[in-house]
Amino acid sequence: MQVVTVLLILFFCRSAEFRRAKNGGLKSRVNMAVPRAFRRSTVKRFAAAECKEYSELNEKYLDCQDRKLTRVSTHWPEDILHMLLARNRIQRLEDDMFARFKHLKSLDLQQNDISVIDERAFAGLNKLTTLLLQHNRLQVVTEEVFIFLPQLKYMRIYENPWDCSCELDGLVRKLQVPSNRNLGNYAKCVWPKNLKDQKLKKIKPELLCPELEGIDPNQPQNQVIGPAFVIKEVDSTMCHTYMFPNILLDCHNKDLKNVPADIPPDAVKIDLSGNKIKHLKSKEFVGVKDLKILNLSSNALEYIDTVAFSGLLQLRELDLSNNALHYIEYGVLEDLYFVQNLWVGNNPWRCDYNIHYLDYWLKHHRSVQHTGLICTTPEEFKGWSVYNYVKSYNEECPKEKLISQTDTTQDGDADEEEVEERPTNQPQHLIGPKEKDMYTFIRLT
Numbered sequence: 506m507q508v509v510t511v512l513l514i515l516f517f518c519r520s521a522e523f524r525r526a527k528n529g530g531l532k533s534r535v536n537m538a539v540p541r542a543f544r545r546s547t548v549k550r551f552a553a554a555e556c557k558e559y560s561e562l563n564e565k566y567l568d569c570q571d572r573k574l575t576r577v578s579t580h581w582p583e584d585i586l587h588m589l590l591a592r593n594r595i596q597r598l599e600d601d602m603f604a605r606f607k608h609l610k611s612l613d614l615q616q617n618d619i620s621v622i623d624e625r626a627f628a629g630l631n632k633l634t635t636l637l638l639q640h641n642r643l644q645v646v647t648e649e650v651f652i653f654l655p656q657l658k659y660m661r662i663y664e665n666p667w668d669c670s671c672e673l674d675g676l677v678r679k680l681q682v683p684s685n686r687n688l689g690n691y692a693k694c695v696w697p698k699n700l701k702d703q704k705l706k707k708i709k710p711e712l713l714c715p716e717l718e719g720i721d722p723n724q725p726q727n728q729v730i731g732p733a734f735v736i737k738e739v740d741s742t743m744c745h746t747y748m749f750p751n752i753l754l755d756c757h758n759k760d761l762k763n764v765p766a767d768i769p770p771d772a773v774k775i776d777l778s779g780n781k782i783k784h785l786k787s788k789e790f791v792g793v794k795d796l797k798i799l800n801l802s803s804n805a806l807e808y809i810d811t812v813a814f815s816g817l818l819q820l821r822e823l824d825l826s827n828n829a830l831h832y833i834e835y836g837v838l839e840d841l842y843f844v845q846n847l848w849v850g851n852n853p854w855r856c857d858y859n860i861h862y863l864d865y866w867l868k869h870h871r872s873v874q875h876t877g878l879i880c881t882t883p884e885e886f887k888g889w890s891v892y893n894y895v896k897s898y899n900e901e902c903p904k905e906k907l908i909s910q911t912d913t914t915q916d917g918d919a920d921e922e923e924v925e926e927r928p929t930n931q932p933q934h935l936i937g938p939k940e941k942d943m944y945t946f947i948r949l950t
């Protein structure tokens with residue numbers, strides 16, 4: 506009996522301690538102020554929640570991306586201009602949540618679980634120009650929310666399950682004001698069924714409240730709106746847009762068959778790798794003037810239109826590796842003055858006359874680093890570098906070799922000498938039987 510009592514007491518003491526530790530952990534998560542006694546047990550959690558602070562061009566950034574955060578900490582510095590909270594677990598934007606960060610110019614909340622924005626959530630953000638809310642769970646947002654954002658110029662809200670009901674009327678009307686052209690692009694209704702896939706930017710606001718407008722909600726609304734067939738264009742909502750440190754459109758592995766038609770014009774990097782794009786059409790990237798990195802690797806590219814890259818004067822890196830290119834059309838690379846790196850490996854380059862353009866362009870852009878330009882067909886040149894192929898093509902009859910061959914009766918010796926003189930990838934037709942044919946021919950003339 507005594508033993509049992511002692512055991513019981515021990516057990517209760519243990520569990521009390523355990524409870525205390527748990528409360529401590531919880532408290533410190535909320536307040537970020539760790540009582541000394543609990544520091545040891547919570548170090549790990551803090552390490553995960555710690556954010557990175559840095560400056561770029563004299564603007565302060567706080568990078569708290571990918572940290573499983575559910576809320577904003579009271580310990581974050583107040584003078585930051587850019588707050589990066591992408592890919593956390595925030596569910597609700599509560600009243601005055603950002604009120605202390607009065608200098609904020611941009612707020613990145615994409616890829617969280619936000620389903621509710623309280624009316625005063627953005628109170629105090631008088632200077633905010635950029636708000637990113639794409640890839641969340643928002644169904645409705647009231648117009649009042651935006652009263653606190655007088656400077657808002659740029660807002661992304663696509664990939665949210667928008668419920669195009671009466672409640673959304675205010676937001677939709679706001680998005681459709683012509684001067685708000687960078688607010689809410691690409692966002693689409695998910696509900697109700699008859700408005701599914703309509704863009705918030707384009708939908709007739711009257712349709713949101715059919716009861717008020719006396720419209721029969723059961724009637725298919727496409728007829729009212731316009732074309733019965735909606736042409737499916739590829740848009741970039743399937744991709745993720747990252748704002749910092751540069752604007753990056755990440756469309757990696759998205760099963761795309763075409764380049765999105767609505768690339769943000771200020772994108773600096775576009776990753777289209779791992780898709781199923783076969784053709785690059787003319788002027789696909791024409792509005793994207795600042796583009797520096799374009800990744801098209803691992804697609805099914807067979808053909809690039811002559812003006813597909815037109816206007817990409819700033820492009821520095823172009824990745825065309827792992828595609829199905831046989832050659833590059835004359836002129837395709839003409840606008841790419843500043844390319845530094847070109848990846849072209851793992852393409853079935855065909856070494857015939859069409860390949861000369863690429864070689865020619867590279868010769869005139871000697872600073873371009875490039876890899877993987879190897880002939881795959883025809884069989885004759887398989888494995889050769891395109892450079893050597895073109896060189897052999899252009900090579901005139903090497904006179905001194907012809908002379909040395911006429912001088913010697915021992916063909917075998919002459920061949921050996923030549924092998925030493927030439928790079929290993931020398932053209933077969935100059936050392937094989939063909940050369941002898943040529944030699945014979947010349948002698949006859």
Ligand SMILES: *[C@@H]1O[C@H](CO)[C@@H](O)[C@H](O)[C@H]1NC(C)=O
Pocket residue numbers: 757778779800801802822823824
């Ligand atoms: C392009 O994407 C592939 C696959 O994601 C990656 O391996 C490659 O490094 C990228 N190229 C550039 C230039 O970033």
